[in-house]
Amino acid sequence: MTVVKDFELLDISLYAAEPEPLHVALRGGDPPETPVLPEGAVLSIGLTFRLSREIDSLVFEDIRAREGRVLAATRTVLGGFRTGGPYEVRLSPERLPVGRAHRGIYELTGRFTDGEGRELAVARHRLRIVRQPAAHKRWAAAPPAPGPAGALS
Incomplete structure (x- = not known):
């Protein structure tokens, strides 16, 4: 007898646009690799799945912990999906924290x-946040405000 799963997670990935394009597949490998990402990077989570039954209200919950403490839990209602797929969903982008206290696994x-x-x-994975070189921290300092024109010589 074959058991058919209602939900099959095909891929879960991280996508970043700055300082340069990046795609990190979080599924695969045994043991899975721990991706290394720079602090302050803007990331979005990509989900790819297939369904063997209609689901009216699919929910994705993202739980983030460090050193055994839960830091954040985000619940996103993805919506209703018909049988089939694969479906691809990309969540809203978020900025990774910046600073020495936020670096680590x-x-x-x-x-x-x-x-x-x-x-x-359920998918579990690890992520390491490392120091970002100063040359790529263009978001760390606001650009100077436009001021009056200097004196002409």
């Missing part, structure tokens, strides 16, 4: 549930 858990709260899938 983070434990990330992505959890999918349906509208009735039944767990469909």
Whole structure:
């Protein structure tokens, strides 16, 4: 007898645009690699999945922990999906924290549930945030405000 899963997670990835384009697949490898990302990078999570039944209210919960403490949990309602796929969803971009206190290894858990709260899938991975070279910290200092023109010589 074959058991058919209602939800199949095909891929979960991180996408960054600055300081240069980056795509990090978080699934794969045994053991999975720990991606190294610069502090302050702007990232979005990409999810690819397939369904064997219609789901009215698919929810993705992102739990972030460091040194055993949960720092943040975000719950995103992805919406309703029909049987089939693959479906690709990209979540809103977020900026990684900046500063010495925020560098290190983070434990990330992505959890999918349906509208009735039944767990469909869980993906766990790690992420290391490292110091960003000063040359790429263009967001760290605001550009100077335009001022009056200097005296002509």
